[in-house]
Amino acid sequence: MNQEKKNAVKYLKIAKGQIEGIIRMIEDERYCIDISNQIIASQSLLKKANSEIIKQHLTHCVKNSCCEGDLDTKLEEVMMIIEKLAK
Numbered sequence: 001m002n003q004e005k006k007n008a009v010k011y012l013k014i015a016k017g018q019i020e021g022i023i024r025m026i027e028d029e030r031y032c033i034d035i036s037n038q039i040i041a042s043q044s045l046l047k048k049a050n051s052e053i054i055k056q057h058l059t060h061c062v063k064n065s066c067c068e069g070d071l072d073t074k075l076e077e078v079m080m081i082i083e084k085l086a087k
Contacts (some may be wrong), residue, residue, distance in 0.1 A: 002060065003061070004052045004055050004056035005052070005053070005056055007048075007052040008049040008050075008052040008053050008056070009049075010046065010047070011045045011046070011049035012046075012049045014045055015042045015045035015046055015049070018041060018042045018045065019040055019042055020073065021038065022035060022038045022039060022042065025038065036085060038060045045047060049086075054078075055077070057074075057077075058078065061074060062075070062078065062084075063076045
């Protein structure tokens, strides 16, 4: 597993712990703003994990496709991800 994937897994595991904590906060009827702040923090970690995966895709998958002549397909995939991120 390369460094980008390791980073993504790290962020996702942290987010998983935060989400489990958020569920407990809701069940314990904690203050809504505190819950919301934790949700925002979890979203940030998910964005970081996604960024690492996209970085990995560009530096490895797309790079390899250039060498194999399949660049157009990979570029289409990247464009679709960019469109989704822009929404």
